[in-house]
Amino acid sequence: MTIGNATEQVANSGTNGRPKSRPSLIHIILLVNVLSVLAFVGLWALSTGLGWVAPIFLPSPSAVAAQASKLIDSGELWIAVLSSSRRVFLGFALATVIAVPLGILMGVWWPAKAIVDPFVSLLRPLPSITWIPLTILWLGIGESQKIAIVFMGSWLYILLATIEATKRVDPLLIRAARNLGANDLAVMREVILPGALPGILAGLKITLAISWSCVLSAEMVAAQNGLGALIWQAKDWGNLPLVLVGMVGISFTVLLADALAERIERLLQPWERHRRS
Amino acid sequence: MSGVLVADHVTKTFSAGGSDVVALRDLSLEIAEGEFVCLIGASGCGKSTLLNMFAGFIQPSAGQLLLRGQPITGIEPRCGVVFQSYALFPWKTVRGNVEFGLKMKGVPAAERHRIADKFIDLVKLNGFENHYPVELSGGMQQRVTLARILAADPEVLLMDEPFAALDAMTRQVMQEELLRIHEQSRKTTVFVTHHVDEALILSDRIIVLSARPGRVKAIVANNLPRPRRVDIQLSPDFAKMKAEIWGHVEEEVRKHVEATRLSSAAG
Numbered sequence: 434m435t436i437g438n439a440t441e442q443v444a445n446s447g448t449n450g451r452p453k454s455r456p457s458l459i460h461i462i463l464l465v466n467v468l469s470v471l472a473f474v475g476l477w478a479l480s481t482g483l484g485w486v487a488p489i490f491l492p493s494p495s496a497v498a499a500q501a502s503k504l505i506d507s508g509e510l511w512i513a514v515l516s517s518s519r520r521v522f523l524g525f526a527l528a529t530v531i532a533v534p535l536g537i538l539m540g541v542w543w544p545a546k547a548i549v550d551p552f553v554s555l556l557r558p559l560p561s562i563t564w565i566p567l568t569i570l571w572l573g574i575g576e577s578q579k580i581a582i583v584f585m586g587s588w589l590y591i592l593l594a595t596i597e598a599t600k601r602v603d604p605l606l607i608r609a610a611r612n613l614g615a616n617d618l619a620v621m622r623e624v625i626l627p628g629a630l631p632g633i634l635a636g637l638k639i640t641l642a643i644s645w646s647c648v649l650s651a652e653m654v655a656a657q658n659g660l661g662a663l664i665w666q667a668k669d670w671g672n673l674p675l676v677l678v679g680m681v682g683i684s685f686t687v688l689l690a691d692a693l694a695e696r697i698e699r700l701l702q703p704w705e706r707h708r709r710s
Numbered sequence: 711m712s713g714v715l716v717a718d719h720v721t722k723t724f725s726a727g728g729s730d731v732v733a734l735r736d737l738s739l740e741i742a743e744g745e746f747v748c749l750i751g752a753s754g755c756g757k758s759t760l761l762n763m764f765a766g767f768i769q770p771s772a773g774q775l776l777l778r779g780q781p782i783t784g785i786e787p788r789c790g791v792v793f794q795s796y797a798l799f800p801w802k803t804v805r806g807n808v809e810f811g812l813k814m815k816g817v818p819a820a821e822r823h824r825i826a827d828k829f830i831d832l833v834k835l836n837g838f839e840n841h842y843p844v845e846l847s848g849g850m851q852q853r854v855t856l857a858r859i860l861a862a863d864p865e866v867l868l869m870d871e872p873f874a875a876l877d878a879m880t881r882q883v884m885q886e887e888l889l890r891i892h893e894q895s896r897k898t899t900v901f902v903t904h905h906v907d908e909a910l911i912l913s914d915r916i917i918v919l920s921a922r923p924g925r926v927k928a929i930v931a932n933n934l935p936r937p938r939r940v941d942i943q944l945s946p947d948f949a950k951m952k953a954e955i956w957g958h959v960e961e962e963v964r965k966h967v968e969a970t971r972l973s974s975a976a977g
């Protein structure tokens with residue numbers, strides 16, 4: 434009740450003019466978002482400026498900003514973003530190409546599921562970083578090792594999401610298709626694939642964020658470049674502003690990748706446009 | 711037996727949670743070419759089960775079902791089903807849904823397009839060809855399923871309470887359209903309903919099923935004149951037949967209510 438009243442007060446606090454000119458709740462929320470960030474940065478500047486926190490623990494916002502512009506100007510930030518993105522893209526694509534078809538097969542044909550399930554159970558508890566020793570032994574510390582870590586950390590989630598999505602396709606639609614003369618192949622192409630697509634895409638989107646955390650941990654252990662290596666090396670040099678710039682860089686890159694994935698998801702499913710809007 | 715569609719001493723038992731449910735027991739019936747038959751009965755008496763067996767979705771526990779004298783052993787595209795819950799493909803447009811059966815038959819795209827247009831026209835959905843099912847009302851969605859099945863041109867239509875989810879007014883409009891379509895095409899149709907009025911408006915013959923386990927309780931020929939419109943409901947003959955059918959149905963509905971009361975008291 435209190436929350437409801439508060440919202441109403443906020444919504445009504447604008448001018449008493451025509452309804453059109455009254456700022457909507459969305460704009461007010463946005464304003465509060467911005468103010469909240471500004472207040473945080475202000476507090477941060479104050480605490481470093483007044484010496485409440487030593488710069489070796491937390492650099493000032495201006496030091497971070499200076500570091501950021503240096504990194505952007507030199508092009509190092511882009512190189513790091515690009516090399517990490519490339520690893521994520523390749524590992525994630527490989528995982529998708531293998532796990533989606535396998536997941537569909539496991540969803541429609543129980544022997545495939547029975548064969549693969551024990552390995553899924555054994556591999557699932559292993560975080561991707563536990564693959565770092567083996568992959569370094571097998572592949573060295575080059576690109577393929579980073580891609581392998583992304584792959585190992587991603588494919589299981591894609592597989593599980595695909596199996597689930599395939600099994601959840603409405604059996605009534607399969608019946609209807611067969612009643613209209615569809616054979617096995619047509620049922621697969623016309624019903625199971627499009628029916629499972631929303632679940633598969635949702636799974637891919639969640640997994641993409643997981644792929645990013647895989648590549649970053651792999652880069653922090655052994656890499657010459659990439660965002661993970663950037664912040665790890667910055668720590669070794671005692672360059673705290675650089676660590677923070679790297680972290681913000683990671684945050685923005687992953688957000689961007691997520692937004693891109695969202696766009697692709699919408700494009701692939703025009704029939705879902707109403708459910709979302 | 712000479713009917714297009716025959717159920718020959720059919721029994722269907724489901725085993726659910728350790729106990730067996732006899733949905734249909736020793737049911738026999740025959741449906742003639744071009745006939746519009748309504749199956750009517752209390753809920754749970756096995757109407758959907760019978761239709762699902764005619765479509766080949768499930769197999770009988772005993773007895774057999776025949777289409778033109780041949781046993782139905784698997785999913786039978788010659789018996790086109792209209793589902794109560796529409797079962798439209800959400801990822802296909804109205805046109806994509808209506809063309810589906812033709813596509814499965816390998817009809818070339820241009821021909822498919824032409825035929826689909828004809829049936830979209832028939833159910834008065836012109837202008838909605840490129841809409842997705844979610845963008846349509848319930849009545850419009852059910853018209854798409856009708857157009858989809860008519861375009862696929864099966865030999866028999868099986869309709870399982872197709873209008874049950876519609877509001878009373880939309881339902882009347884749909885009944886009128888179905889009358890018009892049937893009187894043009896004369897396609898053999900088995901139509902399940904639990905509305906006595908609907909059965910009388912649409913059918914040539916009404917088969918009343920008993921409460922579970924379902925068997926044929928009564929068969930009533932419906933001689934109301936054709937072509938009909940829904941205003942046939944206002945005629946004295948309609949009222950007379952309604953009383954007769956209701957006499958058969960009422961007893962079974964009472965039994966059904968008693969049975970559910972007993973089982974819920976026991977459970």
Ligand SMILES: Nc1ncnc2c1ncn2[C@@H]1O[C@H](COP(=O)(O)OP(=O)(O)O)[C@@H](O)[C@H]1O
Pocket residue numbers: 724725726731732733751752753754755756757758759760922
């Ligand atoms: N797949 C099934 N498993 C177990 N019981 C079922 C199944 N399908 C139907 N039944 C039972 O068979 C009886 C008849 O069902 P149904 O044919 O759907 O009735 P109606 O369509 O006449 O309402 C009901 O008691 C129902 O619970």
Ligand SMILES: [Mg+2]
Pocket residue numbers: 757758759870
């Ligand atoms: Mg039913």
